[in-house]
Amino acid sequence: MTWNVNSLRQRLPRLLALLDRHEPDIVCLQETKIADSDFPSEPLADRGYSALCHGQPGRNGVAIVSRPVMEEVRIGLPGSPPPESARVLVARTGDVMVASIYAINGKEVGDPAYDLKLEWFDALNAWARTAVDPARPMVLAGDFNVTPDDRDVHDPDLWRGRNLASQPERDRLRALMDLGLVDLGRRAAGDVRGPFTFWDYRAGAFHRGWGLRIDLALGTPPIAERLIGVEVDREERKPTAGEGKPSDHAPLIVDLRD
């Protein structure tokens, strides 16, 4: 499972309910917005989950919550542009590598943050060229802040060329996948629009179906051949589900054969 929680402090009751509901083996979290010293390890441990975290107070932050105790492989992204931000965490269980990824949003095409985003993807891809072995099982899951193609936006004409849908960022995501990664969500869904994972809080975007598919699980072929299905838990985006307010992202759940 991968889920951008938009503050783990705010979303903890929902995360705990989500663990009870889906019983996932491994959960990649993004935008935890919490320092490692404040990470809520105990309520997770009570449910049989251990956690690795790479956070900072107030913004960004990634974590991997799992039933198997995972071995930490890497914290952070070597060569990523300053300022240092908590966006990558890599861990291993058995022969499976898992990376929790939170890409830079980029704000708008032309904004300095957009250039930083492209630079950050170059650093991610440079790391991935050394870390992704298509012969070995590996999953990169998280909020990539890029729609892979026009099927991943609710209104391609509206979004054409804009941040989250522009060609330079799509080219970089494509270069990452060309290292031998399968977009598991797209493979499971087939040639349809969506399934969306993010809806802006504003303007009633969820209610109006104004969604994007920017949360992705990318797997090497040994993972992809074990793919059973993929589900987006849209209930988690509704204010009525679980405890407290929703994140602006819904969890993406990938089901793999043992």
Next chain:
DNA sequence: ATGTCACTTTACAAGTGA
């Protein structure tokens, strides 16, 4: 496109980032 949310701070409102 924008009917919001969560964070931070010479904190009880306003700016930032998403």
